[in-house]
Amino acid sequence: MNQRAVIIGAGIGGLATAIRLRIMGLDVMVFEKNAFPGGKLSDFTLGAYHFDRGPSLFTQPDNVLELFKLAGKNPDDYIQIEKLEEANRYFFEDGTVVHAYTKASRFDAELHLKAGEPKGRVLQYLQEASHVYQHVGTVFLDYPLHKIKTWLHQRILKALSVVRLKHLLKSVDEVNVAAFQSEKTRQIFNRFATYNGSNPYVAPGMLTMIPHLEHNEGAFYPQGGMISITKALFALAKDLGVTFHFNEGVDEIVKAYSKVKGVKTSQRYQEAEWVVSNMDVYFTYQKLLKDSLKAKAIVQQERSTSAIIFYWGIKGTFPQLDLHNIFFSHNYQQEFNQLFTEKVLPTDPTIYINITSKKNADHAPAGAENWFVMVNAPATDTINWDLVIPALRMRVLDKISRMLKVDLSKLVEQEYIWHPGGIEQDTASYLGSLYGSSSNHRMAAFFRHANDNKQYNNLFFCGGTVHPGGGIPLCLKSARLVALLAKEQLAL
Numbered sequence: 312m313n314q315r316a317v318i319i320g321a322g323i324g325g326l327a328t329a330i331r332l333r334i335m336g337l338d339v340m341v342f343e344k345n346a347f348p349g350g351k352l353s354d355f356t357l358g359a360y361h362f363d364r365g366p367s368l369f370t371q372p373d374n375v376l377e378l379f380k381l382a383g384k385n386p387d388d389y390i391q392i393e394k395l396e397e398a399n400r401y402f403f404e405d406g407t408v409v410h411a412y413t414k415a416s417r418f419d420a421e422l423h424l425k426a427g428e429p430k431g432r433v434l435q436y437l438q439e440a441s442h443v444y445q446h447v448g449t450v451f452l453d454y455p456l457h458k459i460k461t462w463l464h465q466r467i468l469k470a471l472s473v474v475r476l477k478h479l480l481k482s483v484d485e486v487n488v489a490a491f492q493s494e495k496t497r498q499i500f501n502r503f504a505t506y507n508g509s510n511p512y513v514a515p516g517m518l519t520m521i522p523h524l525e526h527n528e529g530a531f532y533p534q535g536g537m538i539s540i541t542k543a544l545f546a547l548a549k550d551l552g553v554t555f556h557f558n559e560g561v562d563e564i565v566k567a568y569s570k571v572k573g574v575k576t577s578q579r580y581q582e583a584e585w586v587v588s589n590m591d592v593y594f595t596y597q598k599l600l601k602d603s604l605k606a607k608a609i610v611q612q613e614r615s616t617s618a619i620i621f622y623w624g625i626k627g628t629f630p631q632l633d634l635h636n637i638f639f640s641h642n643y644q645q646e647f648n649q650l651f652t653e654k655v656l657p658t659d660p661t662i663y664i665n666i667t668s669k670k671n672a673d674h675a676p677a678g679a680e681n682w683f684v685m686v687n688a689p690a691t692d693t694i695n696w697d698l699v700i701p702a703l704r705m706r707v708l709d710k711i712s713r714m715l716k717v718d719l720s721k722l723v724e725q726e727y728i729w730h731p732g733g734i735e736q737d738t739a740s741y742l743g744s745l746y747g748s749s750s751n752h753r754m755a756a757f758f759r760h761a762n763d764n765k766q767y768n769n770l771f772f773c774g775g776t777v778h779p780g781g782g783i784p785l786c787l788k789s790a791r792l793v794a795l796l797a798k799e800q801l802a803l
């Protein structure tokens with residue numbers, strides 16, 4: 312009989328891990344407390360409008376496609392992915408609009424034209440980002456950091472030769488101030504620190520490799536919206552014989568000496584040779600392993616940002632907007648001070664608007680658009696969200712109305728609001744943080760929890776709160792690392 316693996320949670324990390332362990336020949340059962348798969352990567356409808364609930368920006372699709380290839384399936388039978396010409400459209404208060412083309416040379420020309428950035432600077436910066444990503448990024452993202460053999464490989468010598476002092480000792484902003492002449496270019500490149508919920512004025516310069524993903528490798532859109540990723544992986548897992556148990560949360564991981572024995576769910580005791588938690592690692596220790604000391608140690612690391620999202624059905628169309636749009640704050644540094652130091656909502660927030668009806672017309676009624684309007688929020692439980700959101704909503708409506716020269720409040724015909732408390736409740740993410748712990752600290756990658764457990768050698772962790780971190784590509788990489796570590800255990 313095959314050995315059994317239980318996966319706790321059907322988030323993107325849990326789905327990918329289920330697929331990989333099944334391909335390894337294990338019997339895989341997934342227990343999910345919600346009625347649907349995907350966790351943050353799920354969807355919903357509001358009247359005639361369709362919304363992706365969480366992630367909207369998609370990079371490194373190979374992490375998805377690889378799973379189909381491993382399973383011997385044709386990815387085209389499950390998902391269609393389009394490369395975007397423009398990753399983001401940036402709007403500044405002075406009326407400047409910058410099109411962030413995914414082709415590096417075109418983006419360089421655009422920033423020269425719109426922001427006065429000397430020609431070639433953006434291109435040079437992106438070439439360096441690519442170099443650092445290839446040699447250093449991959450070490451940090453594709454290997455278990457807590458294994459000695461990761462550090463004894465010759466790739467480490469190459470990585471060390473690529474790292475510069477600025478990557479370690481300067482902040483993202485300091486690197487960008489030195490690299491670029493234009494304030495607008497700096498702000499655009501500072502924003503990439505938010506891709507893992509960090510503060511560009513504090514996070515290490517190493518994160519300046521992130522733009523490589525969008526502007527060298529490209530930004531992508533799965534036909535049908537981000538939910539298509541969840542649907543494709545869910546279908547693949549089921550085709551491979553993974554079994555799913557929805558509305559069945561896990562309450563306890565059962566331990567005995569140096570092993571875990573299985574899980575207690577809301578409905579059963581399930582024995583398993585392998586247990587993988589896709590639940591936030593803090594809650595896994597706190598609630599399932601009842602180890603509050605370890606849980607406390609985990610939350611010593613600063614959380615990444617959370618968000619407030621206004622899902623608006625907008626009666627009107629805006630040809631000047633694209634799939635991904637950013638309305639920048641006037642004072643970016645103040646915004647991050649408010650988010651991370653003061654832990655309050657920004658007075659002048661940067662606003663991100665994602666409109667999937669630009670790509671899939673059926674996501675909104677004719678003559679209307681589905682706006683996913685997101686502002687960063689501190690991951691905290693010290694704010695009464697219901698009390699502060701009405702004022703934030705006014706600020707957001709005023710800012711977009713001012714910048715688009717329209718009275719937006721008259722066009723909102725459907726509305727749903729998700730806030731950090733709701734994100735925690737719906738996805739069991741501590742304080743509603745989107746990406747687990749932040750990368751503000753130079754050593755953050757080393758402090759992040761590993762994909763395995765030192766005490767119980769058949770217990771593993773995947774998803775955005777563990778190594779290598781949050782965001783879809785990294786959650787998918789965490790699944791790869793779990794499979795790698797489990798394989799090593801099986802070979803012992």
Ligand SMILES: Cc1cc2nc3c(=O)[nH]c(=O)nc-3n(C[C@H](O)[C@H](O)[C@H](O)COP(=O)(O)OP(=O)(O)OC[C@H]3O[C@@H](n4cnc5c(N)ncnc54)[C@H](O)[C@@H]3O)c2cc1C
Nearest residue numbers: 320322323324344350351365366367368561774775782783
């Ligand atoms: C608003 C928002 C915007 C984002 N934007 C982007 C973006 O543009 N690009 C990007 O790459 N990333 C983005 N992210 C981050 C990305 O969504 C996450 O990093 C990723 O989806 C997390 O996946 P995960 O595998 O960690 O699981 P999660 O999505 O956190 O899911 C965990 C699952 O476990 C289940 N669960 C928890 N506890 C239990 C239990 N005890 N028993 C059973 N089941 C349990 C939950 O119900 C949930 O389904 C965004 C996130 C949010 C919320």
